Amino acid sequence: MTPHSQFALLRSRRFLPFFVTQLLGAFNDNIFKQSLILVILFKLTVNADRDFLINLCALLFILPFFLFSALGGQFGEKFAKDRLIRAIKFAEIVIMLAGAAGVLFNNLPLMLAVLFAMGTQSALFGPVKYSILPQHLEEHELVGGNALVEMGTFLAILAGTICAGIMMAGSAYANWVASAVVVVAVLGFIASCKIPRAAAALPELPLDWNIFRQSWRTLKMGLGQRPAVSRSMVGNSWFWFLGAVYLTQIPAYSKEWLHGDESVVTLILTVFSIGIALGSMLCERMSGHKVEIGLVPFGSIGLTLFGLLLWWHSGGFPQDVQPHDWLGVLSYGQAWWILGSVMGIGLFGGFYIVPLYALIQSRTAAHERSRVIAANNILNALFMVVSAIVSILFLSVAELSIPQLFLVISLMNIAVSSYIFKVVPEFSMRFLIWLLGHSLYRVEHKGLDAIPEEGAAVLVCNHVSFVDALLIGGAVRRPIRFVMYYKIYRLPVLNFIFRTAGTVPIAGRNEDPLVYDAAFKKIAEYLRDGELVCIFPEGKLTADGEIDTFRAGVERILAENPVPVVPMALQGLWGSFFSRAPGKRLFRRIWSRVGLVAGAPVAPEMARCELLQVQVTALRGERR
Structure with a gap:
């Protein structure tokens, strides 16, 4: 079988409409979410604590993944995935119309309700998003397809965050944001109409509407899979734990340790996202167009190494009377070491996460795939919540600095990865084989x-x-x-x-x-x-x-x-x-x-x- 670049998938109807659909969805989520955060910080006059409202936004978006991922997993097994995606994308139009009204009328409760609805829509879409790939792609295309999805998702998150900042900087921000979220939702629905048929894997599956009971059953099903799959879910969720810590601390790190303004936050987020995208793209070439879990230990080593380098190069950054802008930060050699470390974390994160997603998809039975991915999403959400608690404990209770927090989670990565590779020695075995062949x-x-x-x-x-x-x-x-x-x-x-x-x-x-x-x-x-x-x-x-x-x-x-x-x-x-x-x-x-x-x-x-x-x-x- 002649190997092709993963970019060839972008010319295929089997992949392109789905890719555009999920990319526009991630882009739209982050336009609205970031706009809401900026509205709370700079536009609204509110009596409530703004920090509390920002954390409430994070909770409202992540809570549906606990509540509705299991339901999304059932939907993904029972119904044809192409029709299900179109229904979810149509719901996005309705949700974003309500969101546009909330932005235009500065109605904070409505905007918070829309944010929760967005999280619900994403929770229902997640299991279908990853379980449809093995139906439309050949096995040798699975790594490339996942790499493109990961690249597109992170670049869409970055683009949505930046676009929200640009629109919110103007006086007519409400009109721009309201128009943008509705237009993007409509474009996403149009793209979804081109997704080829993907038949239901288990149409006779009875639906259990008790979300708590079904969430528990779904999580047990996922963690009860063969060790390679269940520990891949743990490794996947651990990556989101690390990512949540880094992404959450970047604004404060930019301000307190680089003495920078908002543009420095955008610079670091851009470098991190480019690293993830580059690692995802290189993953297919380095894996030889197959699911190569030997890259997972390689990615884990890089995550620890560059996390330690980020800690090592932090501190003592030159301070000026005014905060540095992004060009001012780049004028110092130390900043290049820091940005290189951030790029390395993103790059090796791509090597780490793409094979794990591909393994979960390829080694799960077709009639259980959507529910296993739903279990993975529940576990991801749990680990992200735990990451916030761990960060609070280390920063507020133990009074560590942000670079010291980066040091701690880099060392924790060694322990977690060692556990996974001990339970599933296939990871280490494939790494040695991959190392020999390269x-x-x-x-x-x-x-x-x-x-x-x-x-x-x-x-x-x-x-x-x-x-x-x-x-x-x-x-x-x-x-x-x-x-x-x-x-x-x-x-x-x-x-x-x-x-x-x-x-x-x-x-x-x-x-x-x-x-x-x-x-x-x-x-x-x-x-x-x-x-x-x-x-x-x-x-x-x-x-x-x-x-x-x-x-x-x-x-x-x-x-x-x-x-x-x-x-x-x-x-x-x-x-x-x-x-x-x-x-x-x-x-x-x-x-x-x-x-x-x-x-x-x-x-x-x-x-x-x-x-x-x-x-x-x-x-x-x-x-x-």
Whole structure:
């Protein structure tokens, strides 16, 4: 399958109308929300505490995610998603008409009620937003689609915030804001009318209108998924915990630590949003157009590192009589270190969050996907509320400074990530595989679309180095169960990867009959479950770079489990550090180019050792 840039999706009706719909929705939410905050701060004469009203706004927008996400998850399973999105977007027009009236008449209670209604609409839209992607996109497009959604969402948030500030600066702000929110809502509805049909996953699902009972059931369903999915939800929510802390503290940090005005807040928000967008875009290229959860530990490391750098470079910023504007801040070298740290947090946040969303979507059953995403949204909201409580405790009770708060949450990130990666070692295993494939080797792929997208198959390949399984596992989109010589299986460090990946250790029949028999039983079990099994029929690493005689183990496997056989060949690995080539040197072969080539599947009745050896040799060619 030829990889394409994720931007090609923007030319597809399967994706573009949905992308525009969700982008305009995020843009509109933030125009209204930011305008309301600025109205409270600068335009309205009110007797209530303005700080209380600002926090009330935050509560009113996030509360519906607790109350109605479960209902949105049920709707997403029971009804066709395209029709549901259009209904939600039509409701946005009605809500924004009320919001426009509130702005025009300076009616604060009405504007607060509209803000709650906006949060309700977003809570209902969230489960559909992420569950519709796997219905319209191919598996190899899922990471790119999520990357575009994340990029569009954060840029829309930024654009909405900036546009609200520009409109509120004028004397005719009410007319501008009222017109803008209604026009954008109408445009969002028009875009939603172009979304292709997305059938209901579980139309017979009975609706439970008890929002508290159903919220609890939905959360239990989400956290009761397989560990990779449930801990991905925790990791996803932890990202929103971190993001909420950073975004909430940026205004005060800009004022108190950079001695800046409002333009400095906008500058930092812009840099952070660009970082998220850039990380999301790079994620697809770095993941090889597949769901690569190995990027999650990479993103986590970056979040901690740049959080520590932000703390380190804060403090002692030059102060002037007047607050600095954004150009004044940029005239100091220290500001570039701070902005670089903010950019790094956003960039690695993109590496962290996109694979988690893609994993949740790809590994959840279609008839449960909307409700699992609803559970994720409930958990996100909970973590965001906890982030506010933690910030208050550290800043007000423990009397830490804002940079010290950044230090604490960066260290907390180490603890949370360590827990997730310990419970689901697949994250760490895939990270090591990804690291190997992007440091010592550059792996070129050819013909891998011959490997079936689903169902059982046996892959046979030549055996050149100790890391053959890692390179193949990192290149093939589907999980693979490898069969390898038990002494290689037991190698330190690599054993962790092999064990986590479900590798099958095997010994010679005369060497250890128990290991030998157990291996074939496990292989049969994997194939009955419809998985891919990869074997190295030579039974050992090559000692001279040439392909040795294929042993009869593959024929025994096929006699018991007649499945297709895909011949493959590794090219260019002989002489690398992990091969048995004499005189090899590690640094001479750093980032060396190797190839993985697959041929057409062979029917099980035709798959004899001699034929497979001839085909693997032909695929490898002269490049040992």
